[in-house]
């Protein structure tokens with residue numbers, strides 16, 4: 001390690017000022033494959049460096065890759081090992097496509113239930129988020145590709161994301177919004193991407209307290225800090241604040257070229273694809289090149305110290321050295337791996353949450369099924385920079401048709417839901433089929449054993465959903481189908497919480513998020529019982545008015561400023577404090593199996609041992625959860641917090657003992673003068689199946 005550091009130092013010493021500048025801002029990728037590109041310095045053996053989006057798979061122009069389920073679906077597995085495996089698979093695919101850094105994982109906390117990018121994030125809970133963030137980073141970097149946790153920090157809404165000032169307490173930052181990033185850094189992340197927004201009056205690209213003092217100083221992060229695209233708002237302030245790399249560093253027109261896209265003819269606000277009306281959430285794309293000529297001049301003037309520029313370059317070269325590209329010694333991954341296809345399906349099935357079931361699920365193999373919904377002939381994913389070309393596509397209806405032995409009929413019921421796409425054009429015009437009708441859907445449903453209605457929202461980067469209702473008349477579609485078929489199963493493909501007003505009138509409800517390329521195969525496995533839908537909700541599902549962001553000051557903000565008034569009470573913590581009933585609580589999810597909790601005991605101060613029996617005649621997966629409730633906490637603390645969790649497969653009729661580690665975060669609080677302090681005990685440790693379903697209580 002020391003030799004590596006010395007090597008980097010030697011190279012930095014030999015670089016000219018011009019070459020150093022070339023290494024800290026992006027340029028046009030001559031191959032046109034990457035999202036961000038550095039040209040390298042040939043004479044010193046510094047290679048080109050390519051950065052690719054993330055976080056649901058690797059987007060490389062012209063080279064499809066595995067499209068994994070949305071990150072929120074991954075988090076719904078409550079199994080960070082799967083994040084490690086998915087990370088490693090994405091890392092290998094990035095490496096095989098000659099990419100050096102992956103722009104993920106996305107790990108902002110889910111604060112606003114209808115935030116457009118919730119599908120790219122993990123959870124409303126910091127402990128769950130941190131566990132997934134750390135595992136994803138380890139996985140990606142195991143393939144010699146740099147992970148880029150993003151967007152640091154408090155990018156919790158897309159409305160005005162490029163300008164909004166987030167007013168948030170230091171305490172909420174430390175206890176809620178930062179732990180995911182800290183875990184990513186502790187796991188060895190080589191890079192961190194700054195958010196577009198301001199936090200407490202300073203843009204994140206130039207936020208010295210959070211970037212230099214906390215991230216690099218307190219946490220000891222020795223990688224590079226990269227701006228979000230067109231998010232380096234200044235030269236001197238950003239460089240001196242701690243930003244190391246400006247991306248993409250090129251002009252808007254060069255970007256069109258790089259992504260091989262046609263510039264829109266007359267719409268200055270349009271960003272990428274023609275369907276994208278996301279101007280409100282986009283950065284100023286004319287403000288670019290701040291770390292090019294302007295940085296060189298600032299260094300020459302002495303406004304940015306030479307030592308700072310050397311540090312910027314050192315941080316980037318250190319990561320090149322680490323993955324073996326600075327000497328040309330990185331081992332190449334194979335171009336494709338069939339295991340990745342299977343993994344994408346396993347995660348999609350395991351992340352599917354069974355919200356309701358009157359016994360209709362799982363279906364008999366020979367059930368006749370009508371598959372109904374506007375998007376059943378496609379795979380489901382979100383819009384924005386995470387869009388990519390999938391290697392294999394299993395559309396919803398195709399997967400069900402392949403698995404069913406009875407008859408399968410397909411009806412769309414309502415017109416396609418309008419989606420925002422950054423890259424895809426609007427190909428609706430090519431559809432020659434007659435418009436779908438509710439009547440056709442209802443007749444198909446009336447005529448079959450089971451109606452599977454697949455409903456979806458439309459979420460994308462740069463724009464928040466309007467509300468939590470399903471668009472395009474889909475509630476009516478469900479109600480009309482349920483009125484004629486007593487075995488109506490609704491599958492929800494959404495980016496986060498949605499309202500399900502008909503949930504008591506149908507036989508079963510599954511939340512399968514955006515399942516990615518394995519969509520239909522994973523859904524068929526769940527519907528027919530080949531896989532247990534073992535997901536649990538990583539976010540609270542509730543009526544919109546019960547969330548803590550219902551007035552303009554808390555979302556989307558007034559006069560450019562948003563107040564995080566709920567402070568520590570993000571997600572389920574707010575529902576506990578207000579005693580409002582969620583529709584489905586955090587951590588909730590059913591199973592085809594049935595579990596009984598037989599005992600729980602404390603092994604030590606940070607670990608409990610829980611005994612669970614699968615009392616059914618089928619194998620299933622249970623997620624044991626431990627919540628910590630301090631007895632003497634101040635009034636503004638959460639009533640209880642998730643401390644730890646463990647997902648476990650339990651064969652039919654068997655009993656297992658599960659160890660659950662409890663995170664220190666649940667036993668400490670951040671005081672703005674004293675720093676981290678221990679909370680006073682005694683603590684009640686609640687062992688249960690969700691934030692609202694406690695099976696055992698222990699005292700610590």
Ligand code: NOJ
Pocket residue numbers: 035053103150228229385
């Ligand atoms: C903007 C997005 O916010 C970020 O997540 C992404 O990595 C970059 N664009 C590059 O596409």
